[in-house]
Amino acid sequence: MTTFLLAAAAFVLLLTAVGLKPLLRARGAADRIMAVQLLGSGGIGALLLFAEGTERYTAIDVSLTLALLAAFVSVALAKSARRLDATAPATDSADRQ
Amino acid sequence: MTLVLDLYTVVAVLGGAFFYLAGTVGLLRFPDTLTRLHALSKADNLGLGLIVLGLLPRVDGTLVALKLVCAWLLVLLSGATVAQLIARVARSQDPSA
């Protein structure tokens, strides 16, 4: 069972790696932001399987943090991508995001 | 009893891994950003959900089980929201999509 769970974790990581390649190489910002999402869900899946397989449940805390932060970064990236494209009314030339 | 539980875990995790695989294949093969986004958010969320379901009977303690479910719910919530935001980025960059 342990071997099976660890093998599943490795499989999910492998799929994440394979999925990253076209996303990072793509031209558009949307594809690239999806890379963060992919790593988030894939990494969390692998971590949960790894936590159960090695009986180290503290890895689940890492997956919770990953979930929150991946979402946060994706939102920031999406907002930034839209502002960089749209001709937003310049409220201040020194503003960010 | 343990045999039944182990079998259940194996089946659920295999199902989850299958959906991760489906999502990655979709990422690689779908023609444009929005369809790839669909593959990523639906398949990975379902894959993670099945993995969580498979691991639930194995953990000891309700707190850990709660954390597992919470991680999945967070990924679902953020996946759905970020998918919407990414789709808007994609649309703003390529209105014909």
Add this chain to the structure above:
Amino acid sequence: MSWSFAVDLAMAGLLLAIAVFTIAVRDAFAAVVAFAAYGLLVAVVWVRLQAVDVALTEAAIGSGLTGVLMLGAAARLRGTERAAQSARPAAWLRVVAAVLSATVATALGAAVWFFPDPAPTLAPAAVGEIDATGLGNTVTAVLMAYRATDTVLEKVVLVLAVLGVWSLAPDRAWGGRPGTLYRPDADGVLTFFARVLPPFGVVIGVYLMWTAADNPGGAFAGGTVLAAMWVLVMMAGLTDAPPVAGRALRLLVLVGPVVFVAFGFAGMVIADAFLAYPVDYAKALIVAIEVPMTVSIAAMLGMLLAGTPSRPVQP
């Protein structure tokens, strides 16, 4: 070649690939995305190396916080990106840089390759003395008991960083609000998200801080999660960044380091050394330091993410 070694090799290869991509890609935004992805993957690698505390901090700060900070920098540099890309340094300079980098990398690799076996380590000593601190997590014991002076100095550095960011404000916006005021999105997706996620985030952030006594966690990871939730609410336009001259904000920023230093001086009186704890109360004191510390870290990181003040307090 054992099976787990193959997996480790694959993870290392993927890490390298993302790192090379981050450096090689021309567009700053793409580099930031790759950097954030890299941070998330490194967090998984840390778990594989059984360093869960480091994994938590990496996921929170290395990926989330630094990624968004870089995003702001990339946005500001957008105007100069074309000029920067067309200016290439001289050939001899690049050769010198390449040689130096290769030398340093080789030296580091050799140092790792020729580690004495068993490697010198204080870990057994650290774990052996842990009962005196009343804690269960060795990393927290190192951070808050054995090397507490380093930790308090880190927090002072953080305060200085915030001061530095605030002092970059233009004259007319001195003491004003950072960032831009977002109107809540009419379509409501982000607004909904910023209403539903933060309660989870706050609970998890507080949990991460609270559990640090016995499990991986800590004030920094917890504080970063709290800061991320705060910035998310700001990004959705549901709240505005506070003016940096505000009393409440400055109090929140200072309470953590001040309490920490105060306990340090009290330790000189009660237990004979700066930041020494009397043995019976060690854990209680550490928790009493960690709570305001987490609040301060959340406030400071949130303000760092918000940026320099750019809007005057009163128009």
